[in-house]
Amino acid sequence: GAVVSQHPSWVICKSGTSVKIECRSLDFQATTMFWYRQFPKQSLMLMATSNEGSKATYEQGVEKDKFLINHASLTLSTLTVTSAHPEDSSFYICSAREREAEAFFGQGTRLTVV
Amino acid sequence: GQNIDQPTEMTATEGAIVQINCTYQTSGFNGLFWYQQHAGEAPTFLSYNVLDGLEEKGRFSSFLSRSKGYSYLLLKELQMKDSASYLCAVIDSNYQLIWGAGTKLIIKP
Numbered sequence: 001g002a003v004v005s006q007h008p009s010w011v012i013c014k015s016g017t018s019v020k021i022e023c024r025s026l027d028f029q030a031t032t033m034f035w036y037r038q039f040p041k042q043s044l045m046l047m048a049t050s051n052e053g054s055k056a057t058y059e060q061g062v063e064k065d066k067f068l069i070n071h072a073s074l075t076l077s078t079l080t081v082t083s084a085h086p087e088d089s090s091f092y093i094c095s096a097r098e099r100e101a102e103a104f105f106g107q108g109t110r111l112t113v114v
Numbered sequence: 115g116q117n118i119d120q121p122t123e124m125t126a127t128e129g130a131i132v133q134i135n136c137t138y139q140t141s142g143f144n145g146l147f148w149y150q151q152h153a154g155e156a157p158t159f160l161s162y163n164v165l166d167g168l169e170e171k172g173r174f175s176s177f178l179s180r181s182k183g184y185s186y187l188l189l190k191e192l193q194m195k196d197s198a199s200y201l202c203a204v205i206d207s208n209y210q211l212i213w214g215a216g217t218k219l220i221i222k223p
Binding site: 045046091095 | 144145147159162164165203205210211
């Protein structure tokens, strides 16, 4: 079946640094990718939707300058958490779909900012 | 409305097998998650199904039937550390996550 690979699966970084998370579709063209964040003891929250070659559409309350999303190719999208702070520590997960087909999820990235 | 049902609590014996069921009625369907949550901790991702069938990962397996709005999580060779809450969650047509209330699994020696 279709596979979405997310890397890294976990990362620890120092406060003030930036962290990049990659999301790759391995055997299909991801025309649309979604980025989610999970808050402790709460639901996954949709952060943004990106279509290949276009700027991402961010959900209300998500800082686009803080969470940079790049979807430059049909198989790769990246989420960069800029100037990370401890409150950015969370579980980030991506999903991807080809046109109107089902979306497939990556395994997620656990980010810890110290 | 959107609704996800799973049993409130289940009890099983160490070394045995347990199946936790989840039924859903949501506005659209774009996949189903199973999470494990130990008391006081954040949920941990276990599995994701979007196509019908069984996905196996070691001692844990997850099954989905989209036509029946039904999924189950199967845990084999139960260990005491498997005592936790297991949450079923569905991605709806707006790509938002809809959560079930969770099933508390108690493992007895």
